[in-house]
Amino acid sequence: MPRQPDTDVQPHHWRSPDERHLPAHFHPALLIELAQARDVPEHRLLRHTGLFTDDIVKGKVLISDHQYRRLLDNVQQHCQAEELALLWGRQMLPGHYGPLSTCLQHAPNLAEALTYLHDYRHDLCPLLFPQWWRDSQWCYLLWADGGTGRVRPFVARAMMAAVYGLARYRTGRTPEWHFLFSQRRPANPAAHEVSLGGRVWFGTGVDMMILPLNDLNEPWLDSSTTALSVARHQLPREPVPESLPEVVYHLLMARAEALPSLEETAGILGMSAASLKRRLRDCGTHFQSLCDEVRLHYSLYLSQVLRLGTEAIAERLCNGDRANFRRSFRRWTGMTPARYRQWLMP
Amino acid sequence: MIQTLKLHSLKWLCIALYLPFSLAAATLVGTPRGWRNIDWLDVFGEGGGALMVLAWTLLILGSRPAGTVSNLIFAGLGLIFVSLWQDNIDEFWIIPDAQLWDTWLENVPMPIGVVILTLGLIRWYQEQRILMAQLSKRERFRREHRSVDPVTRLASADYLEQQLDVELRAARRDQAPVSLLLLDVDGFDRINRRHGVAEGDRLLQALTDLLLLNLRDGDLMCRYGGDRFAIMLPHTNETMAVIMAGELTAAVSHFAYHTHYEGERVRLTASVGLALALSDSPRALMQRADHALADAKQKGAGSHASAA
Structure with a gap:
């Protein structure tokens, strides 16, 4: 939400693009697996990233924004990039990221899930950060640039599919949302409509999803308050600075x-x-x-x-x-x- | 390509043996011309020609399985290569006229090679016609390898749009409507999440084969995107299209797909949205089919609905 000029922010800390903070076995590993399942050769996928699958498997590797962007850029070169981004997004959340995933899995509604996504954006979406506004009827979920560079179309597609996929997974129905993409109309827009279920526009200057307020507050079933509160206590406390x-x-x-x-x-x-x-x-x-x-x-x-x-x-x-x-x-x-x-x- | 080239390893061995053998024979019986007496234009024409023929051989064999057609093409191109290569060797060594084999190698293989190559091409043409008959429900009369989806080997939605355009024009002329079915697998996301994307891809491939078997000649099936297929039925009225929509949903729900590793049975249903047009734009037709599909999804898994 835009703050007024008098409430001054004093941001003197930021994350260097070379700071290693993102666990490689989180969603980067999911993307690597998907790309390999779609026959992208490993050497092309990991070129210039400084990453090796053997290391990622050990679960100790942290990668920087720079490496992450490089990895995404390598995937974006592939002929099936559009579909891969949507596929990756749809499976990204709740994911297998420890307590964070448990929180998303047991969040009582989308509004709360979005706060986890926002508070842990350095882990879940380090290059494109979410913010949302509400009016009396709609929620406007905007994605703003945290350092995507060339890979913005890929990341925007994946992140919007991720939030949509989570809502679809938790509600068990196909919500009808509006999706606005900043990128130009792609070769195969139909794939976006199929994956995102609703109305999709391209070349709109913003990356934004518009959803009915009801969908934001609709209670999600199958959530356990105990599991949620335990997982919340286990969430890492040390703040990671913004990009x-x-x-x-x-x-x-x-x-x-x-x-x-x-x-x-x-x-x-x-x-x-x-x-x-x-x-x-x-x-x-x-x-x-x-x-x-x-x-x-x-x-x-x-x-x-x-x-x-x-x-x-x-x-x-x-x-x-x-x-x-x-x-x-x-x-x-x-x-x-x-x-x-x-x-x-x- | 390397995998395919391995199928033809014996043929490559022949060429690999011939090259040093021809050079050795030339050094034994011939006398070098010396650098100053070499006509480089001839070397460029004959040697370059030989290398190009070698490159064609590589490209063609790299894209083909073993079999009669491959053998014929290889033999034809191989003989042409031998002629050109032998001609080229003459530019570097003076080979006495008494060495008849040289004159023979220069002149005889070429016409034989051309005849064999022609035979190979005729066979290739016949083979291609058989393949096209097999592929007709996937591509009809046009082939654009760039718009083929690598997972299902079906054409993509933009190709469908082109073909719809062609058929809608025909529909207006003949006053016989084109029907479009959009078939969507119910709960495919859950299958992907539960069994993984590789399994999901395999399922889509199997489903593609199954659906193609249920279509008539002249129908076209494309991958619309994700787990949604588009099926164009030219010259098809509503009654027939509804029957086919019913047949396709029934085929999917009777399909016993088993996962690759666990052999687990995956229960599938699909919903179909149907729209038909006499004089509409392809995009509007696709949109109406899309709305019909949404209606079908509302009705429940495994049902079909027509556009109003």
């Missing part, structure tokens, strides 16, 4: 109505503008694209949750310059704000 793009995203979102410049942002983070630029590049992103993402997300928040009209949004985002706002919006999404709302929003 740098995520830190910058939150910092910008808190000032969405008057975005700071690259220099000002670097100053807040206590580094030079050149360092910030270089570090963001190491994470596969750059300052301007984070600014664009924040402004688009904020404008959608204003229009969907606060129900503001185009004029009021332009007032807040572009000092009342409607033409400028329209032009920016068109650049982010390829359509006008009114058309966007009419076509893509429920």
Whole structure:
């Protein structure tokens, strides 16, 4: 949720892309197994990742965001990448990740499962972090860039399929949600519709799922409160810092109505503008694209949750310059704000 | 490719033996021309030709099982190669005219090789026609290897869209509707989660074969995505399409699939959504079939529904 500029965040810690924090035998291992089952040769899969299957099997290897991105990039090169991402996503949660999986397995509803997903995003979705808004009817679950680089389409597809797959697994029915992808229309959009059950749009500028509020709060059966509370106590306590793009995203979102410049942002983070630029590049992103993402997300928040009209949004985002706002919006999404709302929003 | 090439190891041995043997024979009986007297344009033409023929042999044998057609093609290309290669050797050594074998090797294998190769190609053509008859329910009259799904070997949804376009045009002309069935395996996610993706893939392959057996000539089946199949029935009215939808769901529920390792019986049902059109766009037809499938799913596992 966008914080107001007065509640200042002081993010001085972030996770370096080379910090090894993600257990390789969690979902990376699942992806490796799936890719091997689909005849992707091992040497191609693990090329330049510094990983070896023999090590992963021992269950002690931690991998960095950098290695993880490399692995995903290798899979993305494969001809069946789209289907693999959906398949991987659908099986990813609750998974076999110790107490974390037990929590997801016994969460009383989707809302609580999402808080686990958010609080342990460094383990479950280190490159793309979730956040959600609610209005009176719908929940808007947005995925923002935590350093995906080239593999964003792959990760976005997998993560949305993961949340959907979890809901489908726990409810035993096929919920009908809306899925908005930022990537362009793929070769085989039908596969997405089949896997994600609902309505799917591409080239929308955001990676977002829109689901009825009822689905968020619908009680999930077969959950044991004892198992859940025991698992919650077993969850690791030491905090893992956010990735740098995520830190910058939150910092910008808190000032969405008057975005700071690259220099000002670097100053807040206590580094030079050149360092910030270089570090963001190491994470596969750059300052301007984070600014664009924040402004688009904020404008959608204003229009969907606060129900503001185009004029009021332009007032807040572009000092009342409607033409400028329209032009920016068109650049982010390829359509006008009114058309966007009419076509893509429920 | 390496696996396939292994099938032809004896043939490769022949070529591998011939090459040093021809060089040895040339050094024994011939006298070297010396570097300055070599006509490099000839070497490029004849030697390059020989190498290209060798490359064709490699590509063709690498993509084919053993059998008469492979043998004929190999023999034909092999003889052509021998002629060109022997011609090329002449550029490096002067071989006396008295050595008749050299003239023979240069001139005789070529025409024989061409005849044998032609015979091989004729046989290949016949073989291909038989294969096409087997594949017709998967690909009809067009082959695009890039849009073939590697798991089920069926064409994908974009190919279906092209073919629907063709058939819908025919439907308008002949006033006979095209029917489209979308068949979805119920609870396939659970099968994948319980038995693993490799087992899920095997099941999809088996199911593909089963469903193909239930189709008529001229029908086309594609993998729509995930565990959903699309079946196009040209010139088919609603009564017939409903009968076929019923037959397909019955075939799936009677299918006794057993898992690969445990031999466990997996109980399967499938739901089918049906739509037909005389003059609609392929996409609209697919969408209506999709809605019908959702209705069928609502009715319960193993049922079918028609689009309104």
